[in-house]
Amino acid sequence: MSRPRIFVPHDAGALAVGSDDVERAIVVTLRRRGIDAEIVRTGSRGLFWLEPMIEIDLRGERIAYGPIAASDVEALFDADLLDGGAHPLRLGRPEEIPFLKRQTRLTFARCGLVDRLSVADYRAHGGFKGLDRALSLGPAETIEEVVRSGLRGRGGAGFPTGIKWRTTAQAAAPQKYIVCNADEGDSGTFSDRMIMEGDPFVLIEGMTIAGIAVGATKGFIYIRSEYPHAIEVFGRALKIARAERYLGPQVCGSTHAFDIEIRIGAGAYICGEETALLESLEGKRGMVRAKPPLPAHHGLFGQPTVVNNVISLASVPIILAEGAAFYAGFGMGRSRGTMPIQLAGNIKHGGLFEAGFGVTLGELVDDIGGGTASGRPVRAVQVGGPLGAYFPRALFDTPFDYEAFAARDGLIGHGGVVVFDDTVDMARQARFAMEFCAIESCGKCTPCRIGSTRGVEVIDRIARGENRQANLALVEDLCATMKFGSLCALGGFTPYPVLSALKHFPEDFGAQPDRAAAE
Amino acid sequence: MPGYERWSEERAREIIAQHSQQDGAALPILHALQEAFGHIHRDAIAMVALALNLSRAEMHGIVTFYHDFRAAPPGERVLKLCRAEACQSMGADALAAHVHDKLGVGWGGTTADQRLTLEPVFCLGLCACAPTAMLDGRVFGRLDAKQIDALLAGPGAP
Numbered sequence: 001m002s003r004p005r006i007f008v009p010h011d012a013g014a015l016a017v018g019s020d021d022v023e024r025a026i027v028v029t030l031r032r033r034g035i036d037a038e039i040v041r042t043g044s045r046g047l048f049w050l051e052p053m054i055e056i057d058l059r060g061e062r063i064a065y066g067p068i069a070a071s072d073v074e075a076l077f078d079a080d081l082l083d084g085g086a087h088p089l090r091l092g093r094p095e096e097i098p099f100l101k102r103q104t105r106l107t108f109a110r111c112g113l114v115d116r117l118s119v120a121d122y123r124a125h126g127g128f129k130g131l132d133r134a135l136s137l138g139p140a141e142t143i144e145e146v147v148r149s150g151l152r153g154r155g156g157a158g159f160p161t162g163i164k165w166r167t168t169a170q171a172a173a174p175q176k177y178i179v180c181n182a183d184e185g186d187s188g189t190f191s192d193r194m195i196m197e198g199d200p201f202v203l204i205e206g207m208t209i210a211g212i213a214v215g216a217t218k219g220f221i222y223i224r225s226e227y228p229h230a231i232e233v234f235g236r237a238l239k240i241a242r243a244e245r246y247l248g249p250q251v252c253g254s255t256h257a258f259d260i261e262i263r264i265g266a267g268a269y270i271c272g273e274e275t276a277l278l279e280s281l282e283g284k285r286g287m288v289r290a291k292p293p294l295p296a297h298h299g300l301f302g303q304p305t306v307v308n309n310v311i312s313l314a315s316v317p318i319i320l321a322e323g324a325a326f327y328a329g330f331g332m333g334r335s336r337g338t339m340p341i342q343l344a345g346n347i348k349h350g351g352l353f354e355a356g357f358g359v360t361l362g363e364l365v366d367d368i369g370g371g372t373a374s375g376r377p378v379r380a381v382q383v384g385g386p387l388g389a390y391f392p393r394a395l396f397d398t399p400f401d402y403e404a405f406a407a408r409d410g411l412i413g414h415g416g417v418v419v420f421d422d423t424v425d426m427a428r429q430a431r432f433a434m435e436f437c438a439i440e441s442c443g444k445c446t447p448c449r450i451g452s453t454r455g456v457e458v459i460d461r462i463a464r465g466e467n468r469q470a471n472l473a474l475v476e477d478l479c480a481t482m483k484f485g486s487l488c489a490l491g492g493f494t495p496y497p498v499l500s501a502l503k504h505f506p507e508d509f510g511a512q513p514d515r516a517a518a519e
Numbered sequence: 520m521p522g523y524e525r526w527s528e529e530r531a532r533e534i535i536a537q538h539s540q541q542d543g544a545a546l547p548i549l550h551a552l553q554e555a556f557g558h559i560h561r562d563a564i565a566m567v568a569l570a571l572n573l574s575r576a577e578m579h580g581i582v583t584f585y586h587d588f589r590a591a592p593p594g595e596r597v598l599k600l601c602r603a604e605a606c607q608s609m610g611a612d613a614l615a616a617h618v619h620d621k622l623g624v625g626w627g628g629t630t631a632d633q634r635l636t637l638e639p640v641f642c643l644g645l646c647a648c649a650p651t652a653m654l655d656g657r658v659f660g661r662l663d664a665k666q667i668d669a670l671l672a673g674p675g676a677p
Contacts, residue, residue: 012643013644187606188646265585266546266550269641282543301543342646344647345606345608416646439641
């Protein structure tokens with residue numbers, strides 16, 4: 001009989017709720033009971049309300065238990081954990097848990113399932129099939145495959161990835177670069193972190209395919225310093241990939257050279273903007289550049305550069321492995337494929353939910369997310385990070401789709417959904433949006449640099465009831481100036497949370513509710 | 520957490536030399552300096568500027584642009600509390616107020632006994648386990664005032 005295996009997540013989200021303590025308790029218990037078992041550290045399945053969630057392998061099938069505290073471990077072994085024994089924390093097959101069962105896991109197919117640092121495990125679960133196919137297709141056809149898949153930038157802008165690649169491929173230069181934007185700074189988002197920690201090889205594979213496709217031999221990944229676990233795991237994965245010749249002067253024995261270097265951010269949110277990121281990589285202040293020239297023509301160190309988000313690049317291997325038509329078969333309208341949506345904040349079932357575009361906000365929050373964690377009514381939902389709009393329940397029929405959100409003055413951004421219950425003060429949230437913009441503005445353009453500070457002041461005046469009407473008109477005018485006068489999305493989109501809060505929740509800005517007027 | 524080295528020009532020169540040959544070396548150098556000394560000593564700014572052929576003003580601009588780089592060494596422990604929206608939705612503001620009261624320091628402040636520095640952070644990517652914090656590189660989720668108190672009273676407590 002083979003050694004029993006116990007899978008314990010090492011994702012930072014699981015560590016934050018004690019998965020290392022659980023692992024230590026398992027080690028102690030195994031030793032005391034004289035049981036020979038293997039502990040495999042995985043990423044997270046993304047069911048965070050069940051973390052730490054451990055799994056055992058029962059004759060090729062996984063059985064999950066969670067959420068586990070270190071103090072539960074002894075009782076779990078008493079209940080024959082390794083044979084999938086009954087226990088109140090037994091969840092059964094993870095794939096049958098509705099939250100997971102309802103998903104379409106393409107990009108996250110392996111996350112939480114495999115040993116995150118085993119190439120053999122990665123290959124056994126379909127890894128490197130995309131790279132093999134890209135090598136046999138050749139660069140031009142690889143790019144067309146990505147174009148045909150309809151993949152759009154998952155970082156927020158939604159620009160077609162294949163078009164970026166084609167533009168960079170057509171630019172002639174002695175050196176080209178692939179830059180992976182892993183500066184995932186939006187609150188409510190953690191999909192980049194989960195992939196880097198739970199399935200780093202898929203990102204290495206995606207970056208390598210991009211490099212081969214556009215003729216770039218060097219890749220940089222810019223990971224934010226707030227993600228020390230991702231930096232550590234990805235660094236170890238790079239060493240392994242190099243040792244196994246997936247990176248280096250001859251990728252998989254081909255004539256293509258490609259390697260990746262990690263660079264670490266330093267706490268500046270603006271460096272998630274692609275041109276600020278390039279400046280930062282060059283060793284400068286992370287100041288936004290005016291476009292054009294596009295990075296595809298004039299990017300890192302002045303050379304043609306593909307800048308793609310982590311999830312965009314991590315979605316490339318499955319597109320190549322299964323074909324563009326397979327990937328494009330999911331989704332709606334011009335939003336093709338799947339989106340790893342992140343349910344966060346005050347939500348009962350928070351976690352990663354990968355699904356084809358088109359699922360509605362209401363389904364995500366009420367149905368899949370189970371409403372608030374506090375048990376109070378949902379009042380507002382911010383989609384797309386600190387620059388995303390606050391939506392009230394009345395807009396819960398909005399489908400998750402780039403265009404549908406834009407049509408309602410919102411954005412899907414990096415796919416983060418942050419839920420607030422009825423205790424939220426929307427004037428405070430609007431103020432925070434301006435305050436955050438003031439803290440994080442790179443200072444290059446006036447509407448963002450000055451407008452955000454003036455915005456905080458004007459919202460404070462409204463909150464104090466000073467000249468309400470005039471100040472409301474002023475904040476709207478200021479938002480219009482920021483929206484149309486800023487160089488990048490920080491100043492340009494900060495108006496979204498502010499204006500949406502004003503529009504949908506006027507009562508929090510001192511508007512007299514009808515009831516009070518009637519009394 | 521191991522303490523930081525005392526500022527030494529010689530040691531700084533060594534660190535700068537070790538990292539200055541790569542493209543876009545400024546951030547890797549600054550990270551290495553902060554890792555060694557816990558902050559970017561003001562004398563280091565001129566040294567890095569010289570190594571990278573930049574003016575001191577440019578280097579000062581780079582160092583001060585990034586929130587991570589400190590101008591003075593932190594306390595023995597560093598607590599980063601998340602201030603971003605997902606954590607706000609789960610009571611991060613009240614938790615922060617509790618910590619401010621308990622420690623008697625504001626954002627970026629260090630307790631009078633130099634035991635702990637409190638820093639804000641905008642998102643640790645643990646948004647489904649809010650509110651969250653990082654203490655000396657270890658992450659914690661689903662926090663409440665009681666747990667924060669226990670953390671601060673733990674090994675190496677202030």
